[in-house]
Amino acid sequence: MDQAKQHTKGNRLKVLGRLLKVVLTTSPWMLIVSVITIILAAGSAVIGSLFIERLIDTYVTPLLHEKVPNYGPLLNAILVMFGIYAIGFISNYLFSMLMGVLAQKVQFRVRNETFTHMESLPIAYFDQNNYGDIMSRYTNDIDTLMQMISQSLPQFLNSALSLIFVKILCPDLSITIVDSLGKRLKFLDELINDLSLDKVTLVHSRAEDAGQNKNLREKFDLVTGRAVARMSVLSEYCIPLAKVDGYLVALKGPKAQDELVEAKNAIEVLGGRVEEVKELTLPDTDDERTLIVVKKVKATPKKYPRQAGTPNKKPL
Missing domain, CATH: 1.20.1560.10 (ABC transporter type 1, transmembrane domain)
Structure with missing residues (x-):
């Protein structure tokens, strides 16, 4: 196997x-x-x-x-x-x-x-x-x-460059980037070294495995993801990584309400609560976006996230 x-x-x-x-x-x-x-x-x-x-x-x-x-x-x-x-x-x-x-x-x-x-x-x-x-x-x-x-x-x-620019302009910020593809992380590693940035950690891992890693699970004040998966799946990827009283901020396209309704059970099971849904238009464009802010109000059950691939195949 x-x-x-x-x-x-x-x-x-x-x-x-x-x-x-x-x-x-x-x-x-x-x-x-x-x-x-x-x-x-x-x-x-x-x-x-x-x-x-x-x-x-x-x-x-x-x-x-x-x-x-x-x-x-x-x-x-x-x-x-x-x-x-x-x-x-x-x-x-x-x-x-x-x-x-x-x-x-x-x-x-x-x-x-x-x-x-x-x-x-x-x-x-x-x-x-x-x-x-x-x-x-x-x-x-x-x-x-x-x-x-x-x-x-x-x-x-x-998305990757936006994180790098935020780090440059806010040097005290600690950022961890998780990605399953080594080539993307290699590019980011070279960029981080060239810019002499510190407090930026790159983790080569699937999101499901990262969520079960004791060094990463429930360690972050803010977790975010863009163009990753539907909200029900993204919640299982991200909420286990957030601290209690931390936040998941999901960057979604226009009219994300259907995804949010579908993800309601997953968010509750994983210990989250929807705090705010903000619809906006990107500056100087007609592109519509939705920010879904989820606050983690209790610890995520230990069995989540499930085995790699399961959240996408069988969403909560």
């Missing part, structure tokens, strides 16, 4: 490596520009959020106590904030457009290469495989790869 799992894991890493190679060789300049715009978008989002606090404390509050307010510094600060969000808006637009175009280019290339390869296969292959299975690989499987290129990879990079 262990050998089969290792074999499957090895195949997945090989497929991911081949896919990234195809993306890089299809349009290197487009990929490089996309990464730069993602970095700018993540940085401007974090800096903009922190700048608002500084704007209020440094510029707005003192004006309330002045008999003859001088609005010049405030105006300059507002212009700076506008510039920060303008950079974020342009960067978000560019990387969304570039990744969409790049995904289409890769899709066209992969489908052509797949079709060319299929033409060279012997007739016996088509006799032994259902027509529907063959077409599924040619259409559905390739569409899934394109979704990974245009959405999943940029979302991961954006």
